[in-house]
Amino acid sequence: MSKIVAGRFDSTLDADAALAALAREGFTDGDVDSFYVGPPGQHDMTRVGGDAPHSSAGSRQAGAGGAIGAVIGALVGLAAGWVVSGEYGVVAILLAGGLGAYIGSFAGCMSRVRGGRRREATVEHPVEPLGGRMIAVNVDRDGTEARAVAILRQHHARNVGRAEGVWRDGSWRDFDPRAPLAAI
Secondary structure, X not given: OEEEEEEEEOOHHHHHHHHHHXXXXXXXXXXXXXXXXXXXXXXXXXXXXXXXXXOOHXXXXXXXXXXXXXXXXXXXXXXXXXXXXXXXXHHXXXXXXXXXXXXXXXHHHHHHOOOOOHHHOOOOOOOOOOOEEEEEEEOOOOOHHHHHHHHHHHOOOEEEEEEEEOEEOOEEOOOOOOOOOEEO
């Protein structure tokens, strides 16, 4: 396993400047890997899509919100359908109730979805790091870790951290976009 230091960049210009600075400091193409990490939830890690087999930390309460919203929406829809049923008949009550339940379930789900909190994360409900351009540096050589961290931070890298992984042919082969980096 290789020691790796990595940081995520919001700006391509900052990432390019960091790559140039790493080259000036003696890091070779075989020591540096630059790649894009997609936004949370869009890594297609499971058979049916998504990143977690069940749900994410921020959507735990979405099912309950959907159920409550569907009941409230159905009641509002039934009332609205009853108001217009004199002109359109009993079918209006049923259609309005169904439409109200549909809209209410959507609104209920969306009202309960939020960004996950790291302290709530579990394997079933992960909180993933943000996406963006990532630069990873192999720091197996003595004295390179501190220089790599300083260069990444100097060029505005976010979430600079360390990891261990398989480094082969100038790239981080077992990178997992869902796994947060260890703090430095």
